[in-house]
Amino acid sequence: MGGTWYWNRYPGARCDSESFYYCYSFSEELEQEWEWSSKYPEQPEILRYLEHVADRFDLRRDITFETRVVEARFDDETGFWEVVTEPGERFLTRFLVTAVGCLSAANVPEIAGLERFRGEWFHTGAWPKEGVDFKGKRVGLIGTGSTGIQATPVIARQARHLTVFQRTANYSVPARNAPLTPERAKEIKANYAEIHRRTRESQAGFPYFPVERSALEVSEERRQEIYEQIWQEGGFKFLWGTFNDILRDREANATASEFIRGKIREIVKDPGTAELLCPTDHPYGSKRPPIDTDYFETYNRDNVSLVDIRSSPIVEITEDGLRTEEAEYPLDTIVFATGFDAMTGSLLKIDIRGEGGLSLRDKWAEGPRTYLGLQIAGFPNLFTITGPGSPSVLVNMPVAIEHHVDWISDCIEHMAEEGALRIEATPEAEDAWVEHSNEVALETLYYDARSWYLGVNIPGKPRVFMPYAGGQPLYREQCQAVVDEGYRGFELRG
């Protein structure tokens, strides 16, 4: 139970979306009865919430745990999908809805020698339930994405020594986590309807009031004042609540990026370490923006060191640690905070075969192609929740997920009313969607970074910008228009 929040139990794992909008919106009773402890809950609390939801709505009887789906084949004659699990059990179903997660296929990089390492190693996305004891240990942490940035301060407080191996320096904004006071909790509970409305209408699923101003239309003094004020508030608001062109205009973005670099130089005492931590090779927000609690401050500790593996790459893992081109680092424990084969990884681990035995792996050999991120031409009655080609990971995800769940449920209901048994995206509609998705992505700065949004973290993965970058309002409008026009771009058959 819990998906992401079941697997990611690493120290410091917590949500970067605030609790009052990283939650379901389908039940007022649930909203009113559940008490969040803080702004940004930790993994165990989110897992408890998801377990509570399962119990509250009696969902467990519909879930089979410890069951990996390995194959799914569409039968042209019967119009049914045959779904095969790892132990070989077979299920027949008319509709197949995937909810395998955009960030659930853990990526352990292939580094020579890992098998002979005598210490322990872990990937943050498959963390042992019983936890890991870092006391007295020399720990190496590889990766400075959102996860590495959450884990670093917590591991540093426990370990004898922590060495962080950094390939790409990252922008991070303080989370400013705090307990939810009873007054604040009451205010939130009284305003849930409005909060949810705003999350659905906003670009990225956050309930912030939209900002209309450009970073370039205000004076330098006013710009710094706005950045400073929102830096003090903390969180994703720095990207979505400061100026409206941070992700669209290089000059505007440069002001935000430079502000954050200024903060890093202020916080980190050793100037050499501070410079290494300053990102200069991509604009702020073009990679998934992390938020943190004491990340940069942690580099002021005596037991923490930073190693630049861009200038001196890792060569191998030895029996006793890790060797870069320049030096050897003795380690007891290695933590891979190296992320995921995002968006397509979990789908393509399943051998999915559509019409005429068409393999999804073959179809997506040059990168994922979908219609609205919801369906794939050649794969009738298969729906992909937060599939590539939908806003998914660029949005506060519960909002994106609920939208898809509603759209898919309504579609299946519509089919039942119409007596339709089969729905399939047409190749023309899919081509047009892929083209439109590429166009809107080109209007952003997302191509300026080597990110997992583009699949760059996985060797051999096609370089395609996978999520839909046109923002939620435009996306939702198009999904609705498709329905209003009788499921335009889909072929429905009896």
Ligand SMILES: Cc1cc2nc3c(=O)[nH]c(=O)nc-3n(C[C@H](O)[C@H](O)[C@H](O)COP(=O)(O)OP(=O)(O)OC[C@H]3O[C@@H](n4cnc5c(N)ncnc54)[C@H](O)[C@@H]3O)c2cc1C
């Ligand atoms: C550390 C971390 C922090 C995050 N923080 C945020 C955040 O702050 N805000 C935000 O909006 N999003 C965040 N996300 C994204 C997060 O993944 C989503 O918010 C959300 O949990 C996705 O839910 P899901 O049900 O779609 O997928 P998941 O939660 O990933 O669940 C998918 C489940 O399907 C299972 N599965 C996959 N393949 C198969 C198969 N073949 N057979 C059977 N089961 C399978 C997986 O094991 C997993 O249990 C975070 C992700 C991570 C990893």
